[in-house]
Amino acid sequence: MGAPLPASTSQYLFLSGNEAVALAVRDAGCNVAAAYPGTPSTEILEVLSGYSEVYAEWSVNEKVSLEVALGASMVGARAFCAMKHVGLNVASDALMTMTVTGTEGGLVIAVADDVGMSSSQNEQDSRYWGRFAHLPVFEPADAQEAYAMTREAFALSERQRCPVILRLTTRICHVKGRVLAAARKTHVATGFAKDAARWVMVPGNAKPRLSLMLARDTALRAESEASVQNASVGGSDRRIGFIASGPAFMHVREAFPDSPVFKLGLSHPLPIDRIRDFAASVEQVVVAEETEPLVETELRAAGIACIGKEVLPRLGELSPDVLRPAIARLRGEPAVASAALPAQTVFPRPPTMCVACPHLGVYYTLSQLRNISISGDIGCYTLGAGQPWNALDTCISMGASMGVALGMDKGRGPNDANKSVVAVIGDSTFLHMGMQGLLDITWNRGNVTVLLLDNRAVGMTGGQDNPGTGRDIHGKSAPRIDFARLCEALxxxxxxxxxxxxxxxxxxxxxxxxxxxxxxPSVIITDRPCVLIDDYEAERAYKVVAERCTGCGNCVDVGCPAIHVTRREKAVKASGKEVDLSFVRIETAACTGCGLCVQPCAPEAIVHAVPEHPVAFLRKL
Structure with missing residues (x-):
């Protein structure tokens, strides 16, 4: 859990974008904040939970978090929710009706796009939701703007009585910068005013509100035309003028400091009139946007000539090393050599599970079974798809293991008739979106075995609590779900x-x-805490007795990163078959004594290590 930030002062703070957003939410007088953890947005709620002025909760999924925020807004409180880009897909059912009802207290939705897919299954552009839902979108370019735009988003939400989207990216969320905070405000909820025509969204009530939503579009465009967050940044080289937002603006300024840039801060609706004036002042307009050609398409529809994805990629970040050669080609100039140091060849380090992770034994066991199809899910256990286990066949989205497994069962043909279908899902993912899938399996009499991996944490995003841990976001005691009884109820x-x-x-x-x-249908629940949380208790470490080790490699197949191969040899068995031998050692300083590697070791070459002197232990670290 992130430590709470200091109270706002006149001094600069050194904050990440996530920390700056959290501070701004508190300083804007927000009353209620909810989220589901997901990189790169997780730290926002972790930091907010340290502020006593704000009620903060981990919700079971993003849809619930947005509905909690809407309920708070309905009673006149200021409300906030945060999620990563794929989380807004989950929350979109509520979002698309909220745009019709509007809001009462200011409601800000921070959605963090993982541009470059550093920890996500897709690279989606959340700016689309502003267009789809008729909502304004702010795009900060650094931590200072993340702070300022978050506060401004609450004010805009209350002026226009609608949710406001704060579109962040991984670079904004995690890169730190100087932030000057303003005076903190307080906000008192006005109370709920009954208004069935507004809040009860049956068709008869919803239809009259559509005209209000469309009228709001006009008001929001006027806000964008007047916003100080949209501004032309001067430059003497008028050959090319750039239009950019968020981190792309920073990249453009670094790559082309002499070129004029129209910076979009309130990027939707577009300030078309001001952009038209800017375009008239330069010879060519290049739209630099991450990742989809949204602005480019809208400008062309408005009759403004521009260049975009013809020369710039639709994937990943638009770093200076990407921008410079693309613009050089556009100008017909030789490609600009990068000033960066040449890439260094390093030993490949694929992602793996932690030492003694309770999922290691699960995937080792699955890798020993034959004639099965394994449907996977989103979490650190997704790593079971890699070496040495190769024990996941699918991974689509949060909770999809259940539905995919049922589909495999019901759709099986002659080649799969004798195959078993196994679905693997983590505890938090099961509570997020897996319960409905299990209910569908039981209701439709599916022949599926579910492995529910309960490690008492949202492991992949940093060990946050969930309804299965018995603690809330503050670490205080809370009701704990009994997974066995829950599965029986389903x-x-x-x-x-x-x-x-x-x-x-x-x-x-x-x-x-x-x-x-x-x-x-059957369910196997594995019950061991994540090794990175306080619930985990380490045992005596192990070591390898080199004289006994036969090089069979069974312990390596467990996949524990504390086991190191010291040498490999080839040998010929009595049958004449050539085999590979892997002789190993155990990094005692890392070993937690789980004993997983001991069980498949036939020659009993793995034994408890003699406790070392603390100085020797520290030297190994």
Whole structure:
């Protein structure tokens, strides 16, 4: 959990974009904040939870978080929610009706796009939601603007009585900069005013409000034309003028400091008249936007000639190293050599699970089974698709493991007739969007075995709490969901629900083998805490007795990163078959004593290590 930031002062603070947004939410007098963790937006709520002035919660998913924020807005409170780009897909059902009802207290939605896909399954452009939902969109270019635009977004929301989208990107969320905060304000909720014609969205009530939504479009365009967040930044080289927003603006200024740029801060609706004047002042207009050609398309529709994705890529960030050669080609000039140091060849380090991760045993066991199809989900356990396990066959979206598994079962042909179908899902993902899928499996009599991996944390985003941990966002005691009872309530037979220790490989293997042979829904719940949270208790470390090690490599197949291969050899067995041998050692300083590697070791070459002197331990670190 992030530490709370200092109270606003006249001094500069050094903050990430996420920290700046959190501080601005508090300083704007926000009363209620909700989110579901997801990189790169997670830290916003973590920081907000440290402010006593704001009620903050982790919601079970993004749709619920937005509905919590809307409810707070309905009673006149200022409300905020945050999510990553794919989270807004989940929340869109509520969003598309909120644009019709409008809001009462200011409501700001921070959505963080993962441009470059550093930790996401797709690279979507959330600016589309502004167009789709008829809502204004702010795009900060640094931490200072993240602070200022968040506060301005609350004011705009209350002026126009609609939600406001704050579009962030990974670079804005995680890069730090100087932030000068303004005086903090307070906001008192006015109370709920009953108005069924506005808040009860049956067709008869919704239809008259559509004209209000369209009239708001005109008012928002006037706001954009007058906004100080939209401005032309001068430059003496009038050959090309750029139009850019967010981090792309910074990249353009770095790459072409002498070129004029029209900077979009309130990027939707576009200030068409001001852009038209800017375009008339330069020879050519280039739209630099990450990632889709939204502004480019709208400018062309308005009759403003511009160049965009003909020369610039639609994927990833528009860094100076991308911009310079593209504009050189446009000008017919030789490509500009990058001033950056040449890339250094480094040893590849693919992502892997942590030492003693409770998922290691699950994927080791799955990799030993044959004739199964494994439907995966979103979480750190998605790494089971990689080496050495290769034990996931699909991964689509949050909660999709359930529906995909059911579809595999119902759609199987002759080639799959004897295959077992296994769905793998984590505890938080199950509560986020998996419960409905399991209900669909039981209701439609699917032949699916579900592996519910309960590690008591939202592991992939930093170990946040969820309804299955027994703690709230502040770490205080809260009701804890009983997954076995929940699965039974969703229709799984009590006899087909097992709770196992994923460190006990024989027990896990037996449970999987038996449940996959039974033609009805079953659930195997693994119960071990994530090794990175306080609930985890380490045991005595292990080491390898080199004289006993035969190089069989069974321990390597577990996938624990504390196990290192010291040398490889080839050998010929008595049968004449050539085999690869892998001799190993265990990094004792990293080992937590889970014992997973001990169980497949036939020669019993792995034993408890003798406790080391603290100085020797520190030297290894």
């Amino acid at each position: 229709g799984v037979s009590k006899d087909r629900i097992r709770v196992v220790d994923p460190y006990q490989l024989p027990v896990l293997f037996k449970a999987l083998r038996e449940e996959t042979k039974i033609a009805e």
